[in-house]
Amino acid sequence: MTVLARTVEVTRRYGSTLALDSVSLDIRPGELVGLLGPNGAGKSTLINLFVGLRRPTSGTVEVLGGSPADPLVRRGIGVTPQESGLPEVLRVGELVDFVSAHFPDRADRSELLARFDLGDLVKRQIGGLSGGQKRRLAVALAFAGNPRLVFLDEPTTGLDVEARRALWDGIRAFHAEGGTVLLTSHYLEEIEALAQRVVVVGQGRVLADDTVQAIRDMVGVRRVSLVAAELPELPGVIAHHREDGRVHLVTADPDRLVVELVRSGAAFSGLEIRPTSLEEAFLAITAKEASHV
Template sequence: MILARAEQATRRYGDVLALDSVDLDVSAGELVGLLGPNGAGKSTLMNLLVGLRRPTAGRVQLFGGDPRDPAHRRSVGVTPQETGLPGTLRVGEVVDFVSAHYPDPVPRGELLDRFGLTDLVRRQTGGLSGGQRRRLAVALAFVGRPRLVLLDEPTTGLDVEARHTLWDAVRAFHADGGTVLLTSHYLEEVEALARRVVVIGRGRVLADDTVAAVRDVVGVRRVSLTADDLPELPGVTRVERAEGRTHLFTTDADRLVRDLVTGGVPFRDLEVRPTSLEKAFLAITADEQPTGSR
């Protein structure tokens, strides 16, 4: 079942083309990572899917209907990039206020514990750090037991421990059958969470596949080894050295290893790995610099 859909969705802001004929389906049970450089159109697409903006052309659907219809938004949870919270209200009061809008909200204690906010229940939101406010904003997206959650840069400003706490909460929601669409600048975050990756650049979909398939777009492997001295080797596109190890980047790892062996090059601790999703992302978007889109 498709929960969110964009069909040839285009959005203009005056002369700026933010989205250019984007097609996207998010089916029940998926965990989809939406990647793209600043200005690629990620937030605009999110806003269309939840009814905060209307497409200039094409159409979007949420649970099979118009995203602007409250009946179709009832089962969706959202954390936008920026969230305003009443500074004088305590964390517990904010959760209670949002919970009152749903027939069967997650109990306050359970929600706060899930997102590592229990110790902040009596703190005013105006006195929270940026990372603490961000955790609260993400937690609020899950209050109403949504079927679909859209998270726009959910871990911005979080330290490593808080980021992993949030990852665990998202994984638990997904394991229970929930559907997630998230944007992130932390590519390791998408590698850790998403099953499917959609890359956007200049308002267009550049790639839509599994994490492994998107990573393989680059077609480069990293051959890491420990060696005192290495000759020039054919097919090596880049060499990096760190912590006593040498990393050779090549499009043909098998040939490189054969050349090392047949050439009698002394080495040890050989390891061959695919490139990271970050390198794939940079390769895909290399010619897709933003032109003022949002």
């Protein structure tokens, strides 16, 4: 099978709200795809269509060669929704066993919990877990049925840095074994660390679909970094922030910005011009789209 999941000209409306607008997207075997977009861009709606929780207003959704509305098809996928209510009276091991029992091919419980750094919690009641531990458990459950394809909606929301990296390792291990993943995240460094392919959505449409490097090159923005106490308003600045005593400016025209900076007479030092991060590319894409609406 050359495509594991597909949308073809999919539109989804909620009353008068257009959540997705003629979206066509293919997910191929072995891919780890990062889905980026601001709140309301349509990320969760797209995942809900793929896993059969919603139906399109128009267009076609296919998963594993069939309809996501078919329970037999859904046995081959795993999902962690953005919000998951876990039964607090069950123990961790009991919940894993319960979820696994719904699948003909189930993961080994000990190996699954170890992969997501939950092995020591097997006998703990879920109600006694921390928020981060509950989130790791919710993600682990997506892998309980040895799925071919996993959908993770904001999988590391609320986790500290150490817990996020442990979860990244679990996702990477599944992918290294040939698994396919589509994940959404507001942590742009997470997409940069995990994904091979990045899909940027905004206003319910696909704005970009390529590798991390290609998206950086596509928008052509650069980061101008310098040390300055105060700066005048400069042309073409898409985004800016201060960090560790330096000012970072994102622009599509760094030469013009530097010329105007010198002309302004502002005192500065340590000028550097660097390629963008994925976050800066994302800001440029979404800002460009918003300006056309």
